[in-house]
Amino acid sequence: MSGTASDSTVQGAPEKQVAAVAPTAKRTQWLRLLSPTSPTETMVLGLIGATGFFLLWLVGHYLTAVESQRFLPSPQHVISTLVSLFTEKEFHSDVAISAMRIFVSFLAACIVAIPLGLLMGCFSKVRALVN
Numbered sequence: 001m002s003g004t005a006s007d008s009t010v011q012g013a014p015e016k017q018v019a020a021v022a023p024t025a026k027r028t029q030w031l032r033l034l035s036p037t038s039p040t041e042t043m044v045l046g047l048i049g050a051t052g053f054f055l056l057w058l059v060g061h062y063l064t065a066v067e068s069q070r071f072l073p074s075p076q077h078v079i080s081t082l083v084s085l086f087t088e089k090e091f092h093s094d095v096a097i098s099a100m101r102i103f104v105s106f107l108a109a110c111i112v113a114i115p116l117g118l119l120m121g122c123f124s125k126v127r128a129l130v131n
Contacts, residue, residue: 054075057072057074057075058074058075060072061073061074061075062074116130
């Protein structure tokens, strides 16, 4: 073995196979599990994803029939309506009230479910009674 690049290929295999492996190796590098991404890559990929989402939404809006566009409004219409709701109609207080109801409901469910789950896990007769 002389240590040349051709030594790493299979004996008798054409050199074309080495060139075909290189792009595949690069592609698998991009989709490697749990591989770290740099802050720049994270920002660029996030921007690409958000832009793609809004472009898909916009294309879907324009491909929808005019009489059905009220079911898929444009992003501009949704943003202008949200600004109007928050500035003119005191929407933030409605959102706060709804969030408080959700929080209180979740808290009440936890107050009942956590002790009941502990009791069921510790005592088989309680589990049989409740289950």
